[in-house]
Amino acid sequence: MIDLKYLQNNFDEASARLQKKGVDVSTLENLQNLFASLKEANATLEASKAEQNTMSKLFGQYKRGGKDIAALKAKVDANKERMAPLQEKARVAEEALYSVALAMPNFPDDTVPEGADEDDNVELRKVLEPKTFSFKPKEHWELSEINGWIDFERGVKLAKSRFSVLRGEASRLERALINFFLDTNAQKGFIEHSVPFMNNSAMLQGTGQLPKFEDDLYKIEGEDLYLIPTAEVPLTNLYNDEILAEKDLPVLMTGYTPCFRKEAGSAGRDTRGIIRQHQFNKVEMVAIAHPDKSGEVFEMMVKNASDILTALGLPHRVVELCYGDLGFSAATTIDLEVWLPGQNQYREISSISNTRDFQARRAKIRFKEGKKNKFVHTLNGSALAVGRTIVAIMENYQNEDGSIEIPEVLKKYM
């Protein structure tokens, strides 16, 4: 959640930043008014409560002293009656404020490039040259057919479209990748976690998926549980409503989980192959950092993900997202896009974001600095998306006959 006090006190600056993320001024003015109304309603209510408390204490003294309490009781009752509507007003004001505030995206960093959509993202650098093929490289679904790696039809039979089954060598490759990613992350200091694949609504709100993006999530019927869309949710929320010691920062975590997304609004996009599935595997990095240090942690995470791609011999580029392409919770995001020779284009394989204190406010993750409790910064990033790495290996390591080499670093895992 955004800092409402900051919005209140620096409205022009704050609204300019949010407008770049597509929020219009009237919404922000409304938010500002709702915040002011809530403060006013609370002030009135609290004054009334204070009065009530004072009289109640007197009441006790009167009774012990054997004094007549009739007059006092009348006063107390009258005040109580006056308090009821104030209470209701404050409750309504709070509800109104949070319904708007929780739907407000994060402030983008000042360094985020201008732009409306992914075409305006800025390429920072390319790593590794795409190799030239002496034949026309095939797309991964063609290669899958030759090698019998992915069973699309039976995946659909078991579930529905956008589900698939990995078979034989492909399935072993997936397992090898997960282990390789986890081991590499561990070497960089990320502690491995194995977490629940379902989280409750409070956690989803903590990281920003709820309440606004409920339609993208799979909900368990009859329970307050959702299938996680990314391990960012459970890993970040491990510290939900906790206060960390400053010396324990940064907390570096990694974990493998399947991810479940409805992909609502993606109809017609990437319908062939396993680029966009309702269920996919991912190894995630999450960091909880001191606000002064989150920038360095962010760079370290980008480098780690990029190094993994390099170790796999996969050409990629590092891209900084522009305002328009930035996600809801992110203040700044760098995507890693891997080269797919079959598709003849770069495709996202990792997305690393610094949410600053946005998720920390929602999830109440703080640290103790001296006597004060301050919000931490939270960061997350894929290292890496497993399914898309399989696609990248298939397309980059293919031979003319359609057979696929296994990258050297993975051989000991297979």
Place this chain on the structure above:
RNA sequence: CGGGAGAUGUCAGAGUGGUCGAAUGUGCCGGUUUUGAAAACCGGUGAGGGUCACACCUCCGGGAGUUCGAAUCUCCCUCUCCCGGCCA
């Protein structure tokens, strides 16, 4: 799923209607003492809101209720532990 017990501050654990945001111990921070450390002693130490700072308001698992007044009484829910059943 059935039976029983419970949920309080970092943790442990008192508190059964007012003077309780909450004893005591422990942990942590600071100090005294010490060549240094330990021990001992002294002081500080929950969270959120509000304020320039106070005042003040809220929070004893969550929600509703009784009462002038609830950690304490009533109801519902959730969770934890023990016993039994079932089971990877």
